[in-house]
Amino acid sequence: MYHALTYATILEMQAMMTFEPQDILTAGNTMKEAQAVCQRFRKKSSFNSLANRQFTEEEIHAELCYAECLLQRAALTFLQDENMISFIKGGIKVRSSYQTYKDLHTILQSPSYTQGENHCHFEGGVKLGVGAFSLTLSMLPTRILRLLEVVGFSGNKVLLKSFGSVQLSFSFFCCERKSLECCLVGTGEGDVEDAEKLLQPFLKQYPKGAIFLFFAGRIEEIRGNLDAAIVKFEECCEAQQHWKQFHHMCYWELMWCFTYKRQWKMAYFYADLLSKESAWSKATYAYMKAAYLSMLSKEDCKPFAESEMELFRKVSGLKQKIAGKSLPTEKFAIRKARRYLAESPIALPAPPLEMMYIWNGYTVIGKHRDLTEGMLKTLDEAQRRLEHNPTSDYTIDDQCLVSLLKGLCLKHLGYHEEAEHYFTLVLCNETQIKYDHYLVPNALLEHGLLCMEQGRMEEAIKLLETAKQNYKNYSMESRTHFRIQAALLKARSTMENVHSVPSTP
DSSP, X not given: OHHHHHHHHHHHHHHHHHOOHHHHHHHHHHHHHHHHHHHHHSOOOOSSOGGGSOOOHHHHHHHHHHHHHHHHHHHHHHHHOOSHHHHHHHHHHHHHHHHHHHHHHHHHHOTTOOOOTTHHHHHHHHHHXXXXXXXXXXXXXXXXXXHHHHTTOOOOHHHHHHTOSSSHHHHHHHHHHHHHHHHHHSSSOOOHHXXXXXXXXXXXXXXXXXXXXXXXXXXXXXXXXXXXXXXHHHHHHHHOSSOXXXXXXXXXXXXXXXXXXXOHHHHHHHHXXXXXXXXXXXXXXXXXXXXXXXXSOHHHHGGGTXXXXXXXXXXXXXXXXXXXXXXXXXXXXXXXXXXXXXXSOOOOSOHHHHXXXXXXXXXXXXTSHHXXXXXXXXXXXXXXXXXXXXXXTTHHHHHHHHHHHHHHHHHHHTOHHHHHHHHHHHHHTGGGOOSOTTXXXXXXXXXXXXXXXXXXXXXXXXXXXXXXXXXOSOXXXXXXXXXXXXXXXXXXXXXXXHHHSOOOO
């Protein structure tokens, strides 16, 4: 069962990275065969729930593997077909998998459960499944979570933390996943220390293991240790040559590392590699190539034999759909590049720095003063250009964008009053913003996070609730809501802890 599941999982990983129809079909068929293997060893169905049945060790492992097969088949269903029936079928598989994991967790906690020879693998597998579901669901905005709770889903970070270090690989997976999610769609704070601690035994045992080198690079990147991160990602690429798609993950991270260092030519180099080799998002790669060229002088652009104008104009024609949906990053890039379709286009003020904000990159550079000061210098130059340019329909939007990003840099540098001034400046120009309506809720979010840093929790919650409730239908709305939700949870938890501390007599 485990061999069948593992082999099918490897093929699914390949399909997820290539998005090739044949790879998706092969992975789907193999996963279906793995599910059939698990089905042969499962206990015959009855009207009782799993928690009320008696299982042999083989049967209970079959239930665990079956739940994982269902979940992975659902993911492939979403990729393979774009019609509503497929989405409903996939949703049913996810729901069934979730319920099985919950039932298995109940069995695990039951006093009547007898530990078998392979108990550690069963316990690790169950808690991995329940923990992953809980972590993902707990980060969803409240309005979405309420809908999911109607059909039986619920998320609980406390439950995840209570699992502890049941199995090293499980703990490692959860810490890495949580660190990644927090840095991309949270407040930028992940369990980096725990993740590194759990990663070290794997790096020691498998010093050339590509996936472990990749995670080591991610940890260094999150810390802002960019040179160390670059070395790890390069080692990861050298470690294996069979899956070129795994290289693309490293190229993406390398692109951002050089962006944080403001080395635009190297960032362009990796964006160009991605545009030639990766099928994930051609539109995003073209946009990033154009964005980096826009930061160079005309003389510096000549060796690349590409025009920023032509690249920006190509972006909308490269749009694609995955699982029937356009990628949010692609939609954002297409909307931003639209101004270049005009006969006399108005240039974007600092496109790599804007996209860096979308990917929560300022939490990375904020850990190192020199990186932040360098980015602030680039934004000062962009602001000076805007002041000398003739007024256009985009002027207020561009000025507000630069103000938001300068506020972020100043916040990380410790200039809180100046940062608050720039966030407020965006809010004061709300009615004059014509295109970039996402700036206002994000300015409220960043202002709220600043208040949290200063201990002004009530004011922070008010700002965050305003951002959450008063603004709809703007670019990257879901990602902003994830960040708002994470900030609100942290602020309310902090307030509860303060109120629960007994006063000294």
